[in-house]
Amino acid sequence: MSKILELFGILKNQHDVDWSNVVDSQYCPYLQKRCIKVRKSKPEISIGTCSVVYGKQATPIIICPHRMLERKQVFIDCLHLLTTHQPGNELHLVSEVSIPGGNVDYFLVSVKDGQVKDFVGIELQTLDTTGTIWPERQRLLQELNVTINPQESQSRKSFGMNCQMPWFAS
Template sequence: MSKISEFFGLNCKDDSLDFEAAMSAQTCPYTQRICTKMRKSDPNVKIGTCSVKYQNQDVIICPFRLLEHNQIFIDCLHLLTMHEPGNELYLVPEVQIPGGHVDYFLVSAKDKKVKDFIGIELQTMDTTGTVWPERQRFLNETGIAVDPVDLNNKKPFGMNWKMTLKTILIQMHHKSETFEHLNKHLVLIIQKPLYEHMKSDFNFDGIEGVRLGDPVHIHSYNFEEKEQRLTLSLHTRVSTDSEGIANCLGLNAESKVELQDLIRILEPKLIEANRLKIGISG
């Protein structure tokens, strides 16, 4: 039995789905674009593995999988403390700040002038090895012809829990100082197994409960099967500050930017394509 849980957003256990059509289209259902997970030996072939089965859990391995229904962004709206009815909401991807880039900025604006914003980082698991042989085994199980060489490849993939977490916590620490300096919020979105490893592998003393005034928030999500679909739901929220993140790692760094500098970066990106879509488009 293959260890692939989802293939281009489709539940691999649902035999009624057209996996061959998904393989041909190579479209990510969460971005409506071509999948970015490409095979190194042939970049034209997209791997399409959103999540995999590992140690009896369905583990997300692509950050775009977290975009389901834009729920993760809706769950952050309360942190836009300066947002008012009538303001527009924008979702601005890939913004560069000191300390690195931020995956998304959720921006409240009036007449395309920034009134408030929060930064949102997405983190899913990094795998060791390759999931390609498992992908090919899955396709073979569904009756789709694949290269026999791939089926004979017995190399397993693994999960690099500690390195994934250390990398994101270091990045969060650098960026959290900037957001704390600006009196704004930075949110980390992760899946429940990653959150549980974070608590067990790093010093989480004092990081419990959630306070609106804290600059750093962590939202952990369940990923469970409901009605033949794997679905995200909010599991828990905690918050802290840059010192709390530093205590996890024993780090010390400064990467600050002034508020007006960041607003100058954001406002040119407040375009129609970046409006936050909620519910029925129109």
């Protein structure tokens, strides 16, 4: 049984899903466009894995930061960080802002009369896999009766988690 829980934003045990169409469309419901997690060897193919189970306790883990954009809840949860925001101020969401040293994923900005009153930077982080998730993905597709190259699901290569967190014991 595949360790992938979610593919292109759809739980693997969800009923009445045309998985062939899901895989062909490569659509990410959280980005509202094609999934940007692609195979290095074939960048025209989106991987689409959002979450997996891992470890002795089969812990569900989100591995794609875009998965955290569901219903835009993360931004609502950050509203309290705008300490000088007042009712009636406009709220703006600005993505991929370059700053010295890199980019910030999002800024939630409170604006009144065209002036910034407060802002908070929001960086989305999830655990990442090591090794390759591809054979696990292909095993899931085989379980879901999606036509694939059978050799790709037979690989025993596995993935691990790139995690140094003390709470995460596998």
